Amino acid sequence: MEIQMSATDENGQIDKDHQVRAHFDRMTRAYLLSVLDDGLIEEHRTSDGAHPSEPLARLLAWCQRRPLSEQYAVKAESDGAFRLVSISGRRGQPPRYIGEARYATLQEARHGVLLRHINDLTEK
Amino acid sequence: MSDHAPPKPYVWRNPLSVWGTASGNNEAPSTRVPDPRDTWQKNTAFKVATYPVGRLKYFLIWPHHGNRTWDRTRWWPTRRNLLHVKGLYNRKTAIPEKKILDRRPIYWVLSLILLAMGPLLFPQTQMNALLTAGATFGIFAAINVCWTLIIGTASIFSLATYAVVGTAAFVTSLLSIRLGLPWYALPPIGACIGLAFGVLIAAPALRLDGFYYALLTLGLNELFRVFFTTSKQFGAASGGLYGADSFISQNWLPLTQSMVAYYASLCLLIAALFLFRFVNGKRLGRILRMAPEKHEAFAAACGVDFKQARITIFLLTSVALGFIGGFYAAQYRGVAYSIFDFQTVLLGLAMITIGGIGRAEGAVLGTLVVIFLRDVLLELGPWRYLIIGSAMLGVVLFLNNGYFGIRRQFNAWRAKKQGEWRSTRTEKGGETLPEEATESNDKDALYFRRFDKVQRDYLKGLITSEAIEEHRRQPLGQHSEGLERILLYFRRAKLEDKYALHRAGPQGPYKIIAFSGVRGVSPRLVDDREFGTLDEAYHAVFMRRVHDLLES
Numbered sequence: 001m002e003i004q005m006s007a008t009d010e011n012g013q014i015d016k017d018h019q020v021r022a023h024f025d026r027m028t029r030a031y032l033l034s035v036l037d038d039g040l041i042e043e044h045r046t047s048d049g050a051h052p053s054e055p056l057a058r059l060l061a062w063c064q065r066r067p068l069s070e071q072y073a074v075k076a077e078s079d080g081a082f083r084l085v086s087i088s089g090r091r092g093q094p095p096r097y098i099g100e101a102r103y104a105t106l107q108e109a110r111h112g113v114l115l116r117h118i119n120d121l122t123e124k
Numbered sequence: 125m126s127d128h129a130p131p132k133p134y135v136w137r138n139p140l141s142v143w144g145t146a147s148g149n150n151e152a153p154s155t156r157v158p159d160p161r162d163t164w165q166k167n168t169a170f171k172v173a174t175y176p177v178g179r180l181k182y183f184l185i186w187p188h189h190g191n192r193t194w195d196r197t198r199w200w201p202t203r204r205n206l207l208h209v210k211g212l213y214n215r216k217t218a219i220p221e222k223k224i225l226d227r228r229p230i231y232w233v234l235s236l237i238l239l240a241m242g243p244l245l246f247p248q249t250q251m252n253a254l255l256t257a258g259a260t261f262g263i264f265a266a267i268n269v270c271w272t273l274i275i276g277t278a279s280i281f282s283l284a285t286y287a288v289v290g291t292a293a294f295v296t297s298l299l300s301i302r303l304g305l306p307w308y309a310l311p312p313i314g315a316c317i318g319l320a321f322g323v324l325i326a327a328p329a330l331r332l333d334g335f336y337y338a339l340l341t342l343g344l345n346e347l348f349r350v351f352f353t354t355s356k357q358f359g360a361a362s363g364g365l366y367g368a369d370s371f372i373s374q375n376w377l378p379l380t381q382s383m384v385a386y387y388a389s390l391c392l393l394i395a396a397l398f399l400f401r402f403v404n405g406k407r408l409g410r411i412l413r414m415a416p417e418k419h420e421a422f423a424a425a426c427g428v429d430f431k432q433a434r435i436t437i438f439l440l441t442s443v444a445l446g447f448i449g450g451f452y453a454a455q456y457r458g459v460a461y462s463i464f465d466f467q468t469v470l471l472g473l474a475m476i477t478i479g480g481i482g483r484a485e486g487a488v489l490g491t492l493v494v495i496f497l498r499d500v501l502l503e504l505g506p507w508r509y510l511i512i513g514s515a516m517l518g519v520v521l522f523l524n525n526g527y528f529g530i531r532r533q534f535n536a537w538r539a540k541k542q543g544e545w546r547s548t549r550t551e552k553g554g555e556t557l558p559e560e561a562t563e564s565n566d567k568d569a570l571y572f573r574r575f576d577k578v579q580r581d582y583l584k585g586l587i588t589s590e591a592i593e594e595h596r597r598q599p600l601g602q603h604s605e606g607l608e609r610i611l612l613y614f615r616r617a618k619l620e621d622k623y624a625l626h627r628a629g630p631q632g633p634y635k636i637i638a639f640s641g642v643r644g645v646s647p648r649l650v651d652d653r654e655f656g657t658l659d660e661a662y663h664a665v666f667m668r669r670v671h672d673l674l675e676s
Contacts, residue, residue, distance in 0.1 A: 030142040051159040054605040058139060 318446015480526025
């Protein structure tokens with residue numbers, strides 16, 4: 001996550017909010033890495049998403065809280081398939097495709113998004 | 125405990141552990157939490173037979189707007205409404221509408237119009253027989269409406285009704301024959317004779333109980349029969365007394381004569397119905413509805429002068445019966461002895477029993493059924509009386525109050541069955557049953573009870589030894605999901621009977637108390653156990669709540 005520890009405001013003061021957020025995010029990621037396993041991913045793949053377990057709910061909440069430039073979206077193609085796009089986070093700059101994978105259903109595509117997020121989580 | 129499969133064990137990792145928890149509660153053996161929707165679906169699916177519920181009452185409802193919702197047509201010049209109409213806003217749609225709560229006047233008008241149109245509907249071949257039977261029906265129905273006023277409204281078990289009619293008819297016929305009185309003088313004279321007769325037999329009614337009074341009046345009936353049949357003046361030899369003046373001219377065509385008789389007796393019936401309406405539906409009737417049989421002492425203690433009301437009704441009705449006697453003589457040019465027969469009394473009893481005692485519609489319908497069987501279905505021969513007898517027996521055996529009591533009887537039976545069905549549903553568990561739900565206006569309360577029931581069922585499955593052990597180790601702080609759900613439910617409980625801790629000294633010990641839930645009323649001590657530390661006390665409260673949850 002690109003939260004700069006030395007982010008400053010217009011007066012050159014260090015923004016301590018950013019520091020706190022970065023710290024919080026680091027702690028959350030540490031927790032998520034401790035609970036992340038194949039069972040969690042399998043649960044997301046098979047469930048209908050209505051009643052996730054506590055660790056999965058926390059993982060999904062973390063994914064949704066990420067900044068816009070790190071978010072993924074699902075794009076419906078004209079042939080009925082779904083592809084993943086990454087949102088630029090800047091006005092006027094269009095989203096770009098992520099990978100070549102084409103998903104047959106929306107649920108599969110959403111699971112693909114989660115896998116991307118997990119990928120980001122484990123790589124950090 | 126509910127029938128949940130025990131959730132699978134797993135190790136719960138505290139999300140706060142990465143921050144370093146003070147108590148070192150980094151992980152705990154716990155259970156996976158099942159989907160609450162499963163419990164919800166299991167609870168809302170009915171496992172017993174269900175029946176259509178609600179109030180099966182149909183009203184004529186029509187929409188209105190503005191002032192028309194509250195407009196009423198009234199009987200001029202009174203403020204009495206034409207119909208018992210209620211204007212209201214529909215609870216569901218909020219649309220103003222009008223309901224007729226009492227539809228009996230409509231049915232009466234329709235039935236009387238049907239009777240008035242009778243001659244148009246009768247088949248030509250049987251026209252004369254039907255018109256004659258119709259005239260008999262009108263007179264008998266008028267007599268029975270008066271009789272039902274005596275037996276039903278006044279609760280005086282008099283069997284002398286036909287004796288009053290017969291005496292008035294005989295005396296007026298004799299006067300008409302001997303003195304040449306015109307036909308229009310006969311009914312008023314009959315009314316005077318009825319009044320005299322009423323005064324004569326009203327006195328014993330105050331002193332004798334139902335059965336003895338019935339015997340007395342039956343005896344009077346026989347006495348008059350014997351007197352009139354043996355008296356030479358009253359034409360003992362000819363089977364009756366005939367030759368009085370009549371409003372039906374003998375020069376008319378036979379069909380015209382029958383037609384006039386039919387409509388005249390129909391008018392008599394309508395007059396009798398008005399009498400019934402104005403006696404039974406007004407002050408006298410209301411007084412006596414407060415003093416039914418066997419509850420007279422209570423009514424008297426309340427200041428209801430039921431005796432005077434009964435005698436007033438009796439005298440009024442005797443006048444009316446005497447009038448009918450005079451009318452009878454004027455219509456048939458005289459009267460036969462058969463009016464005093466015991467058979468006539470029994471047939472009359474059958475008429476008012478079949479329809480239901482105490483109701484004008486019962487008396488009229490009973491008369492219609494019996495007269496139709498007796499005078500129209502002649503080809504059935506003696507079987508007619510057997511059918512009348514069995515109809516009467518059936519009514520007495522199976523119905524509480526004649527044909528017109530069927531509806532109330534059915535409603536009572538249905539309420540009884542509903543109660544039985546409710547009691548078969550032992551798995552109710554605090555939830556409102558559909559039958560009760562229709563009677564409650566607060567649907568929020570209904571939904572809350574359902575939600576609470578399902579919630580409790582769900583939480584019962586989450587109470588495991590792991591959860592209890594986890595709570596024992598650390599009553600406060602972050603817990604696994606299952607335990608958190610249980611604790612949230614406990615915290616949300618109503619203040620009434622909610623547990624709390626009472627600290628005896630600055631450092632303890634602690635005792636469990638329960639709030640009263642009422643301002644100004646102190647909490648009560650739940651048990652005498654003392655707890656050395658706060659955590660022990662918290663856990664004891666938790667165990668108490670778990671116990672209450674599993675008991676519920």
